[in-house]
Amino acid sequence: MSEPTEKSVRAEVTTWLEENWSPELSLLEWRRKLADSGWGCPTWPRAWWGRGLPESLGDVVSDAFQRAGAIGVAQGGGTVLAAVTILEHGTDDQKSELLRPILTGEDTWCQLFSEPGSGSDLAGLTTRADLDGDEWIVNGQKVWTTSAHHARFGMLLARTNWDVPKHQGITYFVVEMNQPGVEARGLRQMNGHASFNEVFFTDARIPRANVLGEVGKGWGVALTTLAHERRLADGMRSMVRGSQGKGRAFDEYREEVASVMEPYRWYPQRAGRADLVLERARETGRIEDPVVRQAVAKLLTMMRTSAWTARRAKAARVLGRPPGPEGSLGKLAASELARAAADAHASIAGSDAMLSGVDGPLNGLIAEVLLSVPAVSIAGGTDEIQRNIIGERVLGLPKEPAIDVGKAYRDVPKNLAS
Amino acid sequence: MQFNFTDEQDEFRRTIRRFLEDTSPPSEVRRLMETDVGFDPSIWAKLCGTMGLSGIAIPEEYGGQGFGFIELALTLEEMGRSLLCAPYFASTLCAANAILNAGTEAQKKRLLPGIASGETIGTLAVAEASGAWNADAVSTTAKRVGDSFRLDGVKSFVVDGHAADCVVVVAREPGSRGSDGLSFFVVTGEADGLRRRLLTSLDPTRKLAELSFEGVSADLLGEHGAGAEPLSRTLDQAAIGLANEMIGGAQKVLETAVEYAKTRIQFGRPIGSFQAIKHRCADLLLEVENAKSAAYYAAAAEFEGDEDISALACLAKATCSDAYCRAATASIQIHGGVGFTWENDTHLYFKRARSSEAFLGTPDHHREQLLRHWGI
Numbered sequence A: 001m002s003e004p005t006e007k008s009v010r011a012e013v014t015t016w017l018e019e020n021w022s023p024e025l026s027l028l029e030w031r032r033k034l035a036d037s038g039w040g041c042p043t044w045p046r047a048w049w050g051r052g053l054p055e056s057l058g059d060v061v062s063d064a065f066q067r068a069g070a071i072g073v074a075q076g077g078g079t080v081l082a083a084v085t086i087l088e089h090g091t092d093d094q095k096s097e098l099l100r101p102i103l104t105g106e107d108t109w110c111q112l113f114s115e116p117g118s119g120s121d122l123a124g125l126t127t128r129a130d131l132d133g134d135e136w137i138v139n140g141q142k143v144w145t146t147s148a149h150h151a152r153f154g155m156l157l158a159r160t161n162w163d164v165p166k167h168q169g170i171t172y173f174v175v176e177m178n179q180p181g182v183e184a185r186g187l188r189q190m191n192g193h194a195s196f197n198e199v200f201f202t203d204a205r206i207p208r209a210n211v212l213g214e215v216g217k218g219w220g221v222a223l224t225t226l227a228h229e230r231r232l233a234d235g236m237r238s239m240v241r242g243s244q245g246k247g248r249a250f251d252e253y254r255e256e257v258a259s260v261m262e263p264y265r266w267y268p269q270r271a272g273r274a275d276l277v278l279e280r281a282r283e284t285g286r287i288e289d290p291v292v293r294q295a296v297a298k299l300l301t302m303m304r305t306s307a308w309t310a311r312r313a314k315a316a317r318v319l320g321r322p323p324g325p326e327g328s329l330g331k332l333a334a335s336e337l338a339r340a341a342a343d344a345h346a347s348i349a350g351s352d353a354m355l356s357g358v359d360g361p362l363n364g365l366i367a368e369v370l371l372s373v374p375a376v377s378i379a380g381g382t383d384e385i386q387r388n389i390i391g392e393r394v395l396g397l398p399k400e401p402a403i404d405v406g407k408a409y410r411d412v413p414k415n416l417a418s
Numbered sequence B: 001m002q003f004n005f006t007d008e009q010d011e012f013r014r015t016i017r018r019f020l021e022d023t024s025p026p027s028e029v030r031r032l033m034e035t036d037v038g039f040d041p042s043i044w045a046k047l048c049g050t051m052g053l054s055g056i057a058i059p060e061e062y063g064g065q066g067f068g069f070i071e072l073a074l075t076l077e078e079m080g081r082s083l084l085c086a087p088y089f090a091s092t093l094c095a096a097n098a099i100l101n102a103g104t105e106a107q108k109k110r111l112l113p114g115i116a117s118g119e120t121i122g123t124l125a126v127a128e129a130s131g132a133w134n135a136d137a138v139s140t141t142a143k144r145v146g147d148s149f150r151l152d153g154v155k156s157f158v159v160d161g162h163a164a165d166c167v168v169v170v171a172r173e174p175g176s177r178g179s180d181g182l183s184f185f186v187v188t189g190e191a192d193g194l195r196r197r198l199l200t201s202l203d204p205t206r207k208l209a210e211l212s213f214e215g216v217s218a219d220l221l222g223e224h225g226a227g228a229e230p231l232s233r234t235l236d237q238a239a240i241g242l243a244n245e246m247i248g249g250a251q252k253v254l255e256t257a258v259e260y261a262k263t264r265i266q267f268g269r270p271i272g273s274f275q276a277i278k279h280r281c282a283d284l285l286l287e288v289e290n291a292k293s294a295a296y297y298a299a300a301a302e303f304e305g306d307e308d309i310s311a312l313a314c315l316a317k318a319t320c321s322d323a324y325c326r327a328a329t330a331s332i333q334i335h336g337g338v339g340f341t342w343e344n345d346t347h348l349y350f351k352r353a354r355s356s357e358a359f360l361g362t363p364d365h366h367r368e369q370l371l372r373h374w375g376i
């Protein structure tokens, strides 16, 4: 077989879409077809619902989908992260069992990492799993778990060994959420939405076969999830695209957006809606104000430079260079952009920034931006942690002396209440 | 110029703080912010009666306590600290000062005792849909009909406008422009032709209303057509009052953040031991202390009748807005995920900070005005 080229891939995917895509299919029928064809995740290996295409040709495929107005495989923060982690660390059994229903949208996932006592210091977690015959018994509490209230599975980090340093005693599990020992309670956020939860484990059970990677080697698996989380940090924006179409598949897609994707409804706002700033400045006439002009110019510049930085990083990946600093840079850049955009929106809105809901600008959207942006510098690793990662792993600066490594985890100081 | 609070003022502050800690804890703030009225009449009665706060800076001959602007500012600072839900800003700061600045002797004698005792809740209606607090932006008209006037127009962003008994309105002679033809008027909250609508505000602890006037019969307050001067004076006082209220909130979020940084452990140590957090807290302290200086200086200058007061009001408003927004944002960040929850109180301050930033004009606007006042 000859090497795929931009031209050959475009031709192939376009023909496939012409022959297969129809909005009159049920969403599930369509997505099953899509998953099995490999066009849903073209850069994945052929053996696992992909076509083994290089990163650069992935864009060609998404372009073709956009042009055809076709719906893609299921999205959603936790779900996407689960897929890439399983793909990288799962056994063949796990891959064949778990991946397809993720792509078709039949299964949704949540990320059970953070705990009340450990967020930035994720490896300091204290949820425990103890082996009892053929099952692991889990006890403890997770928090800020987006979508836990309707996810079927969770990616769970739990401590399985307390006598080794903290990174070495962690195991990565796949846990069924719908069982008596797991209880998710919704948490309301400052913007009024309730997309995350606290999750309590009381003798919850996990079959032995549901360990992802090896026992005690969960930290390495978690790093895969985290690296992708940083990279996908602002990728949630495109999620509502294509929700205008007509036909059965689109109707069901809209239902999915309204239910499964509901927790992510405010995510575009948390990214600052820089895309709306110029329009708002024009329609309010504030674009004449030199202060606003400067803010708009800075913002448009930031949008371009961070997009170009991402493109440079992607180009490097395409050439097969190892993933570099761009993940952390991208997240930090997105965070700065979000704050600058929120400030610009506030300045443009003037007094109207005091109003929300139906009385607020854009029917409350600007208020939602102002009240959602603070999440961007916290979720998926705080800005401070991103800066540490950039400083240490990218710039090679020495680490701060740490007092909690090289010590059995049970002897490390912890938060009392957790 | 007074650069220190007197012992009496410090004692006064302690008394108010204790009172507010008892009557306006976060649980009460949360209860009241969900209501339409937005305050608790029994707490309001105590605050006005036993504490005498509603008349604090109103002269004794009009039923007040006769203290000065410094005591009023200090009271507002404590209220900002506790996010008190009450029509104090509207009534005691805005309406009472408008009446003091614009009214005739007889009108002051008639209108102020009710506000001083808290039985009357007043407010001031200046801004309209454009959201600007200045003479040029006033388009509501007042037509003379015999001895009385008829108001037509729509006022917006009226603090506690839905609950006020006595609305002080700035309106203009039909056909006039800019600072000409402006006058103050008084109407009752229940006046015929007045429609009041509660707006959904970003900050639920501060209620805002839209007031539509359709041929509402109104009493002239003070001299006809001479409203520009008292308006600018009243807005200066409002801005200085707001600046002082903001630093109360800024100081509170700073304290909460520092406290959390001392107790929250990650990586086996308090997060405040990381320089990223420690330096951010230190920067905030610097900014909040500078903002206090601006707010206190402006309040003292107002008390002493400083001629530069309009510039100082702008300086204080802009400085305190920036400090409060930054402190509230940093406090959320230092709290991590907890800071983004509804359950944690920081967002209540964040919303007040964001809203106060725009209220009475944005920091950019005030900085521009500052230069103009200074002839630059």
Ligand SMILES: Cc1cc2nc3c(=O)[nH]c(=O)nc-3n(C[C@H](O)[C@H](O)[C@H](O)COP(=O)(O)OP(=O)(O)OC[C@H]3O[C@@H](n4cnc5c(N)ncnc54)[C@H](O)[C@@H]3O)c2cc1C
Residues within 6 Å of the ligand: A078, A110, A111, A112, A113, A114, A115, A116, A117, A118, A119, A120, A121, A143, A144, A145, A146, A147, A196, A375, A378, A379, A380, A381, A382, A383, A384, A385, A388, B264, B266, B267, B271, B274, B275, B276, B277, B333, B334, B335, B336, B337, B338, B340
């Ligand atoms: C909207 C949202 C959705 C989320 N969804 C999920 C989810 O689905 N699953 C999940 O597991 N988690 C989720 N999280 C949790 C998120 O990952 C954590 O909130 C985050 O990692 C911070 O942890 P923390 O909240 O415990 O804060 P802490 O770690 O306690 O941090 C408090 C402050 O200390 C600072 N700090 C900590 N350590 C250092 C250091 N070494 N140097 C300098 N500063 C430091 C932090 O930057 C922060 O400012 C979500 C959070 C949000 C806001």
